[in-house]
Amino acid sequence: MTDFVELEPVERLLVVVAHPDDVDFGSAGTIAKWVSQGVQVAYCIITDGGAGGFDLALDRTKMPSIRQREQTEAARRVGVSDLAFLGYRDGELTVSMGLRKDIARKIRQFRPDRVLCQSAERNYERIYASHPDHLAAAEATLCAVYPDARNPFAFPELLVEGLEAYSVNDIVMQASPNPNSYTDVTGFVDIKVAAILEHKSQIQNPEETEGFVKSWLAASAASVGLPDGSFAELYQRVSTG
Numbered sequence: 001m002t003d004f005v006e007l008e009p010v011e012r013l014l015v016v017v018a019h020p021d022d023v024d025f026g027s028a029g030t031i032a033k034w035v036s037q038g039v040q041v042a043y044c045i046i047t048d049g050g051a052g053g054f055d056l057a058l059d060r061t062k063m064p065s066i067r068q069r070e071q072t073e074a075a076r077r078v079g080v081s082d083l084a085f086l087g088y089r090d091g092e093l094t095v096s097m098g099l100r101k102d103i104a105r106k107i108r109q110f111r112p113d114r115v116l117c118q119s120a121e122r123n124y125e126r127i128y129a130s131h132p133d134h135l136a137a138a139e140a141t142l143c144a145v146y147p148d149a150r151n152p153f154a155f156p157e158l159l160v161e162g163l164e165a166y167s168v169n170d171i172v173m174q175a176s177p178n179p180n181s182y183t184d185v186t187g188f189v190d191i192k193v194a195a196i197l198e199h200k201s202q203i204q205n206p207e208e209t210e211g212f213v214k215s216w217l218a219a220s221a222a223s224v225g226l227p228d229g230s231f232a233e234l235y236q237r238v239s240t241g
């Protein structure tokens, strides 16, 4: 059995995920906790979320702006106000050199100690966690951390923009099929649920969502040996320093 390690906060954290709402389902408890401990957090949301939701009557051209507003409100719930929306089309994400460059640019601008992203490995236990956009977002982020952001010869136009090469110390991946670490988010679950429920265009039954999130985080806490009444979010941490 894996010996799970509790993640320590760092000074600066960059979150890179595929869709508006991904960071909240996967990590809002952790983000709320770390922000309360003084961590500087920025979000980079890759797609516009235009393919999400359930309302067939809604004008689809309105969905990206709705989702941007919802993500901004959800971020406010956990204390994050630095958000970038890259605007890639939802549902069509691939690991392009353009995407790698956009993420490398964000890393060089924000200079985080740690990057939090999704998993590039398909999780066969939880197929919804492995949306193709998530896999592409994660793979592009891993490539941006190593080697793109740290290699001064990768994307030389970034140097021309005044962005020096920069090395990130570690990556933590949410929804990994192979978690090896956790955060104890007991005391932050209600904030997490509030952040998730800001994504109104995506959630048909708020009470059901709250129940499922709480039981999922309780099961995660039990799986790493925390006492009854605890809640945890799980990650695969990879050292990239």
Ligand SMILES: [Zn+2]
Residues within 6 Å of the ligand: 018, 019, 022, 131, 134
């Ligand atoms: Zn997603």
